[in-house]
Every structure is written in structure tokens, then in C-alpha cells.
Amino acid sequence: MAIREQVQASLGVLPGAEKKVAHAFLANYPSIGLSTIAELAALAGTSAPTVLRFVSRLGFASYPEFQRTLRADVQSQLMSPLERARSAGPASDNPALEASFAAIAANLQATVKAVPESEFEAACELLADHRSACYCLGGRFTDAIAAYMAAHLRIIRPNVSHFGGQTSTWRDQLLDVRPGDVAVLFDIRRYQSDLVRLGELLVERKARILLITDPWLSPIARSARVVLPCVVDANRTWDSSVALLALVEALIDRVSRAQGDAARARMQTLEDIHWNNLAGR
């Protein structure tokens, strides 16, 4: 089994700090693993001994041995016949749009691989916990995704809000955050310092953080309970948020299915209110 799969398989049983190492490694495979312990530790936001414990848990006797294996992996992957027939999609009369969507499809595929089931399930559990409040917030562009998520989440569970508006009003909203509350943060590269800061404040208030980020891992990853990495690079001027949205929808769908009939009643009530302008019954 290639190292990468080995790491993915181990994700479920790794302690927190080592899991960060695993994420950093997977996100920057293979180059970071060929670098030094110190660099990998820095990227993961942890310390050298943790990296060492990580490779030891994978079954390697030393870091150099880990690197030898990794080099062999890379060698075999890079030197095997690379060219592969691209699945020729059905013809379309819109080549520009087709190219654009093909890049997006590749993102989605890569994202599925980047998100391990254990993390996905952990995220769903956080979201399904009705006792704690749930706050969604994002950065400059991702704020819209956060709003979208809040709008849906609100339907299947109580106590959801969108930490919206200006940066300056965040502090006020922080007042209501209680220990154990769940904060869903969206942060992709060109990480906003104010968002990072807010993440820290949320941690101080003992909120549990679900971070949805890119494979470069926002600095917030250090404080997050669960991290879901999405591939956002689409060879454009700006990154693509499509994978984020797709992931959000998958989460919502998973949570709402898990809740079954209990939630269905709630949904029905809300729908009535929304479409009939009733004040409830």
C-alpha cells in the first residue's frame, strides 16, 4: 500500500496533533514529506516530536526510513506511464463552459479524496447536536457559502445563526457564544487575519470549531476540532468555491437524513410559515 493511502487509512485513529500532521502531509504530498521534520511540523502547526510519533505510528522505525519509502513511492508514480486517456466527455456546443466545468469536476473529485469519512462523520455529529448553538461564518467570498449553509441548517435544527455583516459586529455576536457551541468557519487562502483572530476568540470561549478550508489549511486548523479540506484551485484569477458548496450540501443532506421524522415535522412547520405567511399554528 502506498504511503498516502496508509496515512488516509490511519486518519481515524490518530490523536489531534498527529492528525494535523497527516492533513498537512496529504495536502502537500509528496514534497513536504521529502523535506525535513521541522518543516512538516511547522506546516502542520505542531512540533517535531509529534511528527516523529506520527511516522512511528505508521510503522516506520525512523524518519529517514519513512522518507526512503516515500521516495520509492514517488519514483514509481512519476516514472510509470503517465499519459492516460482522458474520459472524453460527450460533445457540447460550448467549449469554454465545458473547460470551466471540467476543471470544477476535477476539483470535486479531488475533494472527495481529501475528505476522510471519519472527519465527515465527525462534522455531521457536530452539526446534529441540537443542544449547542451553531454559528456559520466565512471570509470575504466564502461568507456567501456560510449564509447558504445557515439558511439550510436552520430548517433542520434550532439555534442556527449566520455570523454575518461587518467584521466589527462580530465581537458583539461573540457575547452569545457559550462553551460547547459549534462554529462553522469557512476560510480559504489569503486567509483573513480578522477571521483567524475570531477563530481564536471562539476557541477561548470554548466553542467547537468545524473548519472548511483548502488543502493549504488555514491557520485556524490548529484550533479546529474537525477540518474538512476542499480543493479550490481551478487555474483562474480567483479560487473556486464550488467544492465548498458541494461539501456543505452533502453535510446538510447527511444530517437531515440522519434525523428522520423528528426533523421532518420541524421542516414542515417551517415550510408552512414560509410559504403561507402564517405566524405558526
Place this chain on the structure above:
Amino acid sequence: MAIREQVQASLGVLPGAEKKVAHAFLANYPSIGLSTIAELAALAGTSAPTVLRFVSRLGFASYPEFQRTLRADVQSQLMSPLERARSAGPASDNPALEASFAAIAANLQATVKAVPESEFEAACELLADHRSACYCLGGRFTDAIAAYMAAHLRIIRPNVSHFGGQTSTWRDQLLDVRPGDVAVLFDIRRYQSDLVRLGELLVERKARILLITDPWLSPIARSARVVLPCVVDANRTWDSSVALLALVEALIDRVSRAQGDAARARMQTLEDIHWNNLAGR
């Protein structure tokens, strides 16, 4: 230029022992270069200082620097988007997520077929018209997509706003709409009556309407200048907005590329303001 080509090019001018190093490197690219000097020297049948002189002659200040560059090379070759999708194969450790994303991918593919090039181009032209203002607005869930679009569009052109907030405030914002202005409406099934009504009001004010909707075509389609249908059915409790977002991103990308340098300057200025908190210069 990639290191490998650089080495090949230098083969002619290298002294004997260094040429052996070059050959050993090329024959075992890239793994041996990621290993230690001693190993490379041994493989080449020469000594460590010769390896060092070799990398120095290539223009690197140190062996670690040589390795950094090599790692970057490997990374880009191995992890190009295409390769990334391929390498782990179709196997994923997250069947639920995979199924969900597969449905989305199907949506995207169907959407490409549903949007004719002529309509897509017409939409881009509307968005690229700097003389008229541009308003983005959506329904209950799609409002977030509208906000996302506005946030990006604002960067590449002036006079963009997001018709946001409560339904009741729409009327006020309507006052500013002038003949020829462009309104981007998002509306998918369970079409909101108030949104439809607003569409009619916009038409009365002689706005040009770009409608992004599902294949059932919102009633607004009748009054719209351009209609872009997106496939939203994903066999879930709610429809998926991913295709909408992907289409928005494709539009933004197309328009921003078309504008070229003129827009780039505007972007740069905005970025400066955003990241440095300058008031402009």
C-alpha cells in the same frame, strides 16, 4: 526550466566525475536527488565534494537549495490537477460523500449541455457593460449565490450591488434602477412569488434581465433578456445550487479574462485597499 532539462543541457561542459553524477541523477530521477549527498555520490561512484561541485555548477548555492527546487519540480509534475485526480484511482474511503459528489458532477455535465454558447456569451456581454449598473438578487436559498456573484463582480467592474436583505426593502432599492441596467436574477423551483413580482417591476423599469434558473424555467423567463438554465435536481430533500455557483464562476472568469489589463488595474487597487486597509491612493 525543470532541473532535469537543466542537467541535460549542462552535460557537455561537465568534468568527468561530475558527469557521472549527472548521469546517476538522470537515471534515477528524481528519487536519488531527494536523498543525501553521500548516496548520490556512492551511486555515481564518486565523492561527496564532487556532487557538491556539480550542484554548485548548476547555479545552486547549496545542496538543500537544489533539493528544494527538485521537490517543487516533483510536486508540480506529480500533482497537476489531472494527475491528482488519477493517482489515487476511483477508490475513496468515503462512499457517502462520493455518491453525493457524483450526483453533483452529473448535474454539472447536464448543465453544460443545457446552456448554449450563444446564451452564455450574451450573458457575458451584459455583465461586461460598464455603463449600466448591475444588480444581483436571488430567492430564499439562491440569495447567497447572488451575494457571491456580486462580491466577485464588484472587483472587475463598477456599479455592482447585491439586492439584499428583506423582501420589503427591495422596493426602496428599486428606485435606483435606470433603463438599461442589468439585473441578474436567481430563481429555482418553488419560485417565490415576490421574486417573480420583482422581476416584473424590473422589466417595467426597462432593466435588462439575466435569469439563472432551473430547466423548468421560472416564470420570470418570459421577461428575461438572457436565460441560463442549470440542472439542480440531485435526488435530495432540497435542490442543489452547485451548478448555479459553477456557472457564476464561469461567467466571472470569462468576463474578467475578456477585460484584460484595464480590469487588472482596478483589481489591483481594490486588493490593495482590501488587504492593507488603505483608503486608496
Place this chain on the structure above:
DNA sequence: TCAATACTGTAATTTTTATTACAGGCATCA
């Protein structure tokens, strides 16, 4: 609430690795 356990980071230590200094060798050219 307390004890036990597991996890994590700091700092010291050991080991490995890169780098430099130097001297012998080999060809080239006078």
C-alpha cells in the same frame, strides 16, 4: 471530583549530513 492515562511541546542530546580545507594526480602547453 479525583486519579489515571494519553497527548503534546520544550529543550537537551546524539546522530547524521553538508561543507570546507587541503594535497595528490593528470593533462596541457611551453
Place this chain on the structure above:
DNA sequence: TGATGCCTGTAATAAAAATTACAGTATTGA
């Protein structure tokens, strides 16, 4: 044939890396 300049390897040194020991901090379970 002898001197010059460029290659090359050995061995010493310096730098960096990996590893270990240990102590503090969360987490878990009773």
C-alpha cells in the same frame, strides 16, 4: 621536461537534522 591550472578524493569541521527525556496539560473513566 617542467610548470601551470584544473579535477578529484580524503579527512577535518561546521551545520543541521533527528531523536530522546522530561514535564506540563488536557481527557477519560470511576
